[in-house]
Amino acid sequence: MDEVSQNDFLRSRYYFTGGTALSAVYLQHRYSEDIDLFSQEKLDNQVIFTLVQEFGQKHGFTVQSRSTEVTYIFNLTFKNGVDLKVDFACYPYKRLGKGITLDGVETDSLLDIAVNKLLTVSQRTEVKDFVDLYFLLQEFTIWDLMEGVRAKFKIKTDPFLVAIDFLKVEDFEYLPKMIKDLDLETLKSFFRQKAKELSKRSVE
Template identity: 35%
Template sequence: MKNNQKAKTILTDFQNQVLRELFLDEWFRRYFYLTGGTALSEYYLHHRYSDDLDFFSHDIDIKPFLGLIKKIGKKLNQKIQPITTAPSFMRFTIGDNLKIDVVGDVGFRVGVPELIDGMMIDSIKNLAVNKVGAILGRLDAKDYVDLYFLLSEYSFDVFDLLELGTKKDAGLEPFIWSTIIADVDRLMMLPRMIKPVTFEELKTFYFALRDKILDRIKPSE
């Protein structure tokens, strides 16, 4: 975490209960870590609410997760609904609407997950690199909001994040990415925020970031 003082949790009681049940399992605790918007906001930025639980693992068979989540559902007396069960990606809902994504990620990772309060949590820089990559692949206000706060509150160099991102996705090229972030103009709805931000602030930030990238990569005259 950026500081040692833990902010008020963004987790619902049910999210927290499911998280703790998962990380009680030795296999899960050894091979998986919490990532995505929930990890970013709960353990680092405390900037917005997040409804899902996202877990990454590397170089293992994730299929046994199906048995684990069914066991937890039975223990908590909650219905488990499988949505996708592909070899490297699984999606479930547990209870009424808590979505859980489990991903067998590419081998490259920035930093190592940290054990916090009995749970493995993704590193802040790996979260930042993944957010840069997420913007390449989809138009989602959550990604733009998350990266805005990451770059505002941490001393990350966007060019460093882009370079690291190519080790996960070779298509993460600065010129293409600088063009894509102009789509901030098309965002329709912000996530549920804790720290305030406006569409105008996001637009100003991302258009300035686009210009910075284009200035850096333009050929010398």
């Protein structure tokens, strides 16, 4: 992140978001090493690749990269064997709030990260997302986040379908490495209760 903060091109176009931003900047709840950098612009991958290669020469890490339609993914391997994944993504959606700026790099707002997480839980089933959402739902109501999904992504969320997504918590057998206290049964019980509330609301 130091290189991002010192590079005018990156600093002016990308903001820090995702689970690592959530933990490092806001909640300090779990360990997370992947770095997600989003931009509302679609930028030339070659420019990004050249910059990351320059950083690798400076700091002594090797670079492997691949790309999807909207994300340029880098896997960095340092001489001490530590691996780091960094994603540069085009994310054209207008943000709902203003985030915190640290060392010149803007962090996504807590509300935006929370809204993104609710949508993510409907798209994939990973325990880290449920853990993040557990702590975010201490800050926001589920209805706040469903309204945020509607406002940001123009998607109307069905409470019953969200309830079904929440019950996928039963699939998990372990938690990520935590900073704050949380056990698996507490996580499961929390989302069971949320699913029950959502199901009840969907038939009223």
